[in-house]
Amino acid sequence: MAEPAESMLDHPLVPGPTSAVEKGPWHYGADYISVYFRGDPSHLSGLVPHSFHVGDGACVAYVCEIISVADSALDLVSTHPERTVYREAAVGVKCRFGEREGIFYPMMWVTTEWSLLRGILNGYQKRLADNISLTKLHPLNPGLKPLSSGIMFGGFCIKGAEKMLSLSVSVKKPGSQSDLPSFGATFGLRRFPRTEKSQAELEEPVEILKSNSIVSDVWLGEGSLETVLDVGEIEPSSGAIYKAGFTISGSRVLRP
Amino acid sequence: MAEPAESMLDHPLVPGPTSAVEKGPWHYGADYISVYFRGDPSHLSGLVPHSFHVGDGACVAYVCEIISVADSALDLVSTHPERTVYREAAVGVKCRFGEREGIFYPMMWVTTEWSLLRGILNGYQKRLADNISLTKLHPLNPGLKPLSSGIMFGGFCIKGAEKMLSLSVSVKKPGSQSDLPSFGATFGLRRFPRTEKSQAELEEPVEILKSNSIVSDVWLGEGSLETVLDVGEIEPSSGAIYKAGFTISGSRVLRP
């Protein structure tokens, strides 16, 4: 696991515990509802930066709830719980950087400022959603059946007057991590454009540094999806729900 | 379990699936962070309607996340997940109605319209919060320790510029349902005041009709609490976290 750079400071520049982004690495535990589909590569290239090359059209869309803590601020989970829970919706496109295979997410909506800014620093194309909602079951709710074939999961992402994404998964059978499509590396683009000529600007393709990956509670099934992103025609898709944990320590610049 | 009244209609008066309140019974599954404390009965009587009599000062405060579905609309959990998840914060006071012992909640804040209006119909003194946040752990998050002695849980409720309630629990050891203080019945007050002399008005003390109660995953510990409700001086308190499930079919009018 790469060390976060010594020079990394809080962002924006604010002393103390109310900073937007704590020092990493950052740990994640998430409950996913994912839909795997094939989009039209000629449309998908419009969603991916020039340094990446779209593959065969394989894509994923998901909504999830994430519990996240910075290694430097584990106490926030009890002292500032609003800094440790968010929901996320995203569309990812399989692509290559040179010989390296991975996934680039043209859009990743989140529900909190800190996940927005932290993600942008790491190279994710994050945006803030007004509402991300997704199916949650509860083991003690007397009206809900236990997870079994036929159970439906759904979720959506709203921003302004638009439904950015909605999806559903009808689960059929338990599975394991190896049943989930694999996309390779997670790509990103760190980017800080200038607003005037005297300014510096920054744009660098990156690979997100993920470690400690673990997946559990996989159920496989059928998925359906609508999104405002222009992915072209969507081919019949599969879906899955699962839990995942991982650590992100930053992102490494990709050199051609 | 009592039958919901035949005449119960949606509220407000709106045809179809976008009504605020679906036909009950309603099923609940919740994750609680609770603090048990003793308030000052002379202050507590100011928080409870005249038909109820405050007991020895025993009280509870909690924050929780609830997954809730109406028996008449179980599909909402996947088609409208935003109609099935909410967070709640409340303060409850042990009291009596005649010989019957129970708990009355002077204030119960929630995060969604449908839990607000449904609760008011059943006799809860519900209000809408701007933000209710609480500790959530995730089994796969590499930065979070498994539940064990010393783990802290916290939560708060914000409305406008005020922190209505904040609490924390430091868990010490696993427990069971029988370790949790018991308050008896759940009391309420159905109330629809008039705004002009020609109008009817309605005010009736009720007992919430709960069934299917089940509790699990209890951990016991120490609790601390701050609230804007005038409960008098707060005596050293205990705390607990646990999961609970139950069904509410309505509420029955209490007759003296």
Add this chain to the structure above:
Amino acid sequence: MAEPAESMLDHPLVPGPTSAVEKGPWHYGADYISVYFRGDPSHLSGLVPHSFHVGDGACVAYVCEIISVADSALDLVSTHPERTVYREAAVGVKCRFGEREGIFYPMMWVTTEWSLLRGILNGYQKRLADNISLTKLHPLNPGLKPLSSGIMFGGFCIKGAEKMLSLSVSVKKPGSQSDLPSFGATFGLRRFPRTEKSQAELEEPVEILKSNSIVSDVWLGEGSLETVLDVGEIEPSSGAIYKAGFTISGSRVLRP
């Protein structure tokens, strides 16, 4: 102006200044974007309670921002500004109660709890929206033209994953209050259904008691509208923007 009933108490039952509804009368100042249209009476009757009779299909839809203060709590405008500003979106249908002409609003979405509960007490079919947005101009914004022919106004109301209503008005020329379609009285239905047989219930058609009405800054133009309410086919419509002020002291029960 009718006196608010002596017996009117805060609602829900909470002592002190954090109650949901202050004692009226309540004063309003609003900026409206309104679209006037004709719906299909056979569809509109599905949106209106049985005691009212739909007229020729004349309807209005609007979005607005409202500054509102209770006569008993004028200080809230500075001490609790969040208790004095809200946004509202609504669809209203012209109808009759006996010989009396007026307008009934099958749905009125608002952005705050206090306008929701106060409205329900007075007989409005209020619901909480997730987002109501509308065009605001500012006289000093260097990029915005002064109000003149061709200026466009728009607004929308989002709840969950649905766009409940969106509308736009292209203004053409200044007008006056007499240019705005008039609907007569404002009707409502005070309604508090029961959730169990032992409970009382309450349902009474009312007329909202409005006084002090004043309108200014009227601009007339063309309007367009989309709504999820089933109003039938929408006939070509006109639109207007204007400011209005009024006082509501409660609502009077309508007797056949």
Add this chain to the structure above:
Amino acid sequence: MAEPAESMLDHPLVPGPTSAVEKGPWHYGADYISVYFRGDPSHLSGLVPHSFHVGDGACVAYVCEIISVADSALDLVSTHPERTVYREAAVGVKCRFGEREGIFYPMMWVTTEWSLLRGILNGYQKRLADNISLTKLHPLNPGLKPLSSGIMFGGFCIKGAEKMLSLSVSVKKPGSQSDLPSFGATFGLRRFPRTEKSQAELEEPVEILKSNSIVSDVWLGEGSLETVLDVGEIEPSSGAIYKAGFTISGSRVLRP
């Protein structure tokens, strides 16, 4: 007015009209409630980057509502009104960069993503608030007195469980722009830290490029303020309300 750089692109990298930041210049019209105070320079230096030097302790705090449009997307005011209205709260500290006098805002909270990200690109230390509320009057509200001596204005900013800032102004008499304390230039710090050693990073002190400034409707009075920012002891302060308009075309890098 400086030209926005040719190379400026949307951010984050998203094709089309749903980008977070439209191409500038950006035009603003705002209604301010401002409190002018003196903080303790030894505390204030902790809030300002090293390249700036705190002056005599003169500071301002404000809450405001802003109508803002990008020159490249004026239609958003009617097509996407949620992209043109936000509220802002800030604390600013008088300081110098070399010989140049100006104001640096250690913290500027806003209510929308686009004002957050646009501000960060221009060098503001922006953060997202959960709730910024402020007094609004309406000329037609029958319960509100016209603006006159003694009228109170208030506002606050909430983030998580904290009240970041609350202020009030009691207006005494009309004034003009020349009655308002002047701070000179508006300073900022464009900053994009790295999260790993291979990444580039960017940090440059800037001066915001403001033009088209206009102020009207000034009322002067007394102010009071509370903030979580460590400004030291706050000396008796004055306050003002006013409208302002201006254009921001970007920000120019400050060279020593």
